[in-house]
Amino acid sequence: MTMLTVIGLMSGTSLDGVDAAVIRTDGERTETCGPSLSLPYEPHLRSRMRDLLDRSASLTQDDPELISVEQLITFRHIEAVQQLRLIIPDIDLIGFHGQTILHMPDCHRTWQIGDAVRMSRETGLPVVHDFRSADVAAGGEGAPLVPWYHAAILGKAPKPLAVLNIGGVANMTFIGADHTICACDTGPGNALLDDWAFRHTGRACDFDGQLARAGKVNHTLLEQMLDNPYFSRPAPKSLDRQTFISALDIIADCTPEDGAATLAAFTVEAVRRTPLPAKPAIWYICGGGRHNPSLMNGLRHALEVPVESIDSIGWDGDALEAQCFGFLAVRVLRKLPLSAPMITGTPDMRSGGRLTCIGLSPIPEWLFGGV
Numbered sequence: 001m002t003m004l005t006v007i008g009l010m011s012g013t014s015l016d017g018v019d020a021a022v023i024r025t026d027g028e029r030t031e032t033c034g035p036s037l038s039l040p041y042e043p044h045l046r047s048r049m050r051d052l053l054d055r056s057a058s059l060t061q062d063d064p065e066l067i068s069v070e071q072l073i074t075f076r077h078i079e080a081v082q083q084l085r086l087i088i089p090d091i092d093l094i095g096f097h098g099q100t101i102l103h104m105p106d107c108h109r110t111w112q113i114g115d116a117v118r119m120s121r122e123t124g125l126p127v128v129h130d131f132r133s134a135d136v137a138a139g140g141e142g143a144p145l146v147p148w149y150h151a152a153i154l155g156k157a158p159k160p161l162a163v164l165n166i167g168g169v170a171n172m173t174f175i176g177a178d179h180t181i182c183a184c185d186t187g188p189g190n191a192l193l194d195d196w197a198f199r200h201t202g203r204a205c206d207f208d209g210q211l212a213r214a215g216k217v218n219h220t221l222l223e224q225m226l227d228n229p230y231f232s233r234p235a236p237k238s239l240d241r242q243t244f245i246s247a248l249d250i251i252a253d254c255t256p257e258d259g260a261a262t263l264a265a266f267t268v269e270a271v272r273r274t275p276l277p278a279k280p281a282i283w284y285i286c287g288g289g290r291h292n293p294s295l296m297n298g299l300r301h302a303l304e305v306p307v308e309s310i311d312s313i314g315w316d317g318d319a320l321e322a323q324c325f326g327f328l329a330v331r332v333l334r335k336l337p338l339s340a341p342m343i344t345g346t347p348d349m350r351s352g353g354r355l356t357c358i359g360l361s362p363i364p365e366w367l368f369g370g371v
């Protein structure tokens with residue numbers, strides 16, 4: 001199979017910025033991972049994105065604020081591509097996830113913003129995007145999609161294992177001794193903690209878990225948060241960033257420290273309660289939440305098996321999601337599955353994603369000829 005050099009781009013539910021990574025892959029194997037970077041969104045843009053999330057269910061495509069925010073985040077993604085191309089000029093393809101502003105798989109709706117036409121025009125590269133729509137249209141959860149990548153990169157690691165990505169929302173991939181996969185969103189990741197920290201400290205997150213460490217978990221309020229059928233529902237299942245936003249009301253009267261401790265415990269306890277086919281021998285943690293010692297210590301205590309950063313086995317836990325959307329972009333070109341019953345809950349395996357290619361001349365043979 002032809003190996004392509006791809007830039008993967010992810011703007012996650014933390015709303016913190018764009019993660020971008022170069023990967024050389026054929027959509028089944030990864031030959032090398034190149035440089036990666038993160039470009040933060042400036043605080044005003046973050047707050048405009050938050051406002052959009054609050055009214056996303058009633059937004060229309062022609063909403064002027066939506067269009068304006070979409071252009072700003074697209075511009076930031078283009079900057080990320082330009083910076084990576086200064087290091088690796090020869091790029092074949094871009095995998096552009098965009099920013100999720102709404103995720104309602106029960107209504108067959110999921111919505112990622114990001115202007116793929118502009119991305120293709122300004123970079124002169126083919127762009128794969130809209131990774132989730134075909135899946136929800138087919139009755140799937142539309143997320144998580146990263147298990148394909150976890151399975152590819154951890155093929156040789158001893159099983160059973162689990163990978164936990166702590167982004168705005170947290171999601172896990174379980175890979176059994178027989179290599180079967182089970183995957184789902186576990187519950188909140190950092191998003192609630194970020195919102196709480198911002199409200200009380202003006203900082204974008206509970207930096208190094210300092211607030212949570214200084215507080216006490218309020219177990220009564222924690223149980224109230226966990227009193228939700230989501231946590232006993234079997235996988236596959238997925239979440240919108242805002243699903244558990246009422247937790248912030250539940251802890252409204254807590255001190256900033258106790259509120260943060262209780263939210264960190266919420267993230268951890270949701271992972272502990274996730275129904276799994278077997279107990280993993282080890283959990284590998286990726287995503288920004290692994291930088292928060294309150295979350296990592298909580299997980300180590302709750303899961304009773306080794307809990308390690310995925311960096312400990314040579315992967316960059318901050319770049320993994322961006323690499324994943326580079327990997328998935330090649331799967332889209334090759335029409336390999338993005339959906340599967342055990343991952344997103346579709347009735348069968350199927351491909352997805354869309355290709356946008358503006359003004360490319362000549363069109364490379366591998367693009368439509370099959371890679």
Ligand SMILES: Nc1ncnc2c1ncn2[C@@H]1O[C@H](COP(=O)(O)OP(=O)(O)OP(=O)(O)O)[C@@H](O)[C@H]1O
Pocket residue numbers: 010011012013014015016019165166167168169190191194204205206207208209286287288289291292293321
């Ligand atoms: N030093 C740190 N201390 C505490 N939290 C941290 C630290 N560094 C990063 N984080 C957390 O990680 C978050 C960013 O994580 P990440 O980049 O994985 O999110 P994301 O890309 O939005 O993920 P997803 O797409 O999975 O939702 C920040 O919003 C913050 O909460």
Ligand SMILES: CC(=O)N[C@H]1[C@@H]2OC[C@@H](O2)[C@@H](O)[C@@H]1O[C@H](C)C(=O)O
Pocket residue numbers: 012013100103110142143144145146147167168169170171185238239321
């Ligand atoms: C709808 C959506 O954007 N979901 C994201 C989000 O962020 C984490 C979690 O919720 C996960 O389900 C997914 O992202 C990862 C990259 C995925 O699809 O695997």
